[in-house]
Amino acid sequence: MKVLVVGGGVIGCATAYELAKAGCAVTLFERAVPGAEASGAAAGILAPLGESSGSPFERLAIASWRLYPQVAEELRGRTGIDVEYVSRGTIYPLLTTEAVRAAGARVARLQSSVFGIEAWDAADLREHEPALARTVRGAMFVRGDHWVNNQRLVVAYAxxxxxxxxxxxxxxxxxxxAIEAGRVRGVVADGDLLDTDAVLLATGAWTAQLAGTFGARLPVEPRRGQMLALTHVPPVVTHAIHAEDVYLVPRPSGELLVGATVERVGFKREVTAQGIGGLLAAALALVPGLGGLSISRTWFGFRPWAPDGMPILGPWPGVEGLYVATAHYRNGILLAPITARLMSECMTGHRPSPELKAFLPDRFLRP
Ligand SMILES: Cc1cc2nc3c(=O)[nH]c(=O)nc-3n(C[C@H](O)[C@H](O)[C@H](O)COP(=O)(O)OP(=O)(O)OC[C@H]3O[C@@H](n4cnc5c(N)ncnc54)[C@H](O)[C@@H]3O)c2cc1C
Known part of the structure; x- marks a missing residue:
């Protein structure tokens, strides 16, 4: 089967890879380079536990999280690229004694043993992450929150x-x-119409624009995220730290990522003084010892967002051979392995897996 994948972010590259493994003849079109947009801009955090425990979204996230160790090994074996998969765990700081007490009760309710969730008091914090400010009274520690170097991940998948x-x-x-008589015919690239059996739209925040070329309205919008990196040699912190207004991710390759804003500003391609200044202020309040580190880079990216905050995955209703995988919003790196597998399965003739049911595009589109 001939498949055209549009978009070389993590979703397009990972799905193209799975489709090729399944025996398809795959062509992937990326208007820039793989990872040029959101997938290169992300922090690479793999945190599968959401607010609504047991939801379809959380089940999908956990399924993808479970695939990661194997995916990291497989990609290293096939490409030699180390995606810097780190499993040291994330600290969620708590600033009041009540919050520390409530965390203890919450730990008892969660799947604590599977995800290594612990409630830490001030003494635990001093022992495990002494650089945290004294204003931090305790923390939830989630050993199961991992992270990868997402730039390397996209290149490795590509x-x-x-x-x-x-x-x-x-x-x-x-x-x-190009769509003819209710069936996808191909895509136009560089002025040429290329025929195919199936097309996957994996164009992230730009998917609504591409859908517009065949008269469809898909409510996917960009949510800008600004970030920066500090040179982190020798490291000041050793865990990821995730507070309400900022997160810190220490990479083995010597950077500390500081992220991220969430802004509804369309496709404005810039970082702002307010965005970067706000992140820095929050980071320094959390870890004062970061003040002397140099800023190595700043950047922005556009998360693909749908009105219910959930991914859009599966066959396009009413157009045979057309598929979409987008709107991964804040979790596209985490969800890439499971998205690639489920999309590849459903595009190669299997019925859409029950795991896709809650994410089908039908919830926004009528045939
Ligand atoms: C600041 C920030 C931090 C984030 N942190 C995390 C995190 O810690 N963990 C996590 O799991 N997720 C995170 N995310 C979210 C994650 O980055 C996205 O959900 C994910 O990258 C989306 O992948 P994608 O492939 O759908 O989109 P993209 O990576 O945006 O890829 C879409 C690609 O399509 C290409 N394209 C668009 N239109 C066309 C066209 N017409 N023809 C050809 N090519 C086209 C674009 O050039 C682009 O490369 C973060 C995002 C941001 C911005």
């Missing part, structure tokens, strides 16, 4: 895809999806 036979075309934008 290289693995090419090694598995995917024809990757960087610098080629798809300008139109």
């Amino acid at each position: 290289q693995a895809a090419v090694a598995a036979g995917v024809a990757l075309h960087s610098g080629v934008a798809v300008t139109r999806v």
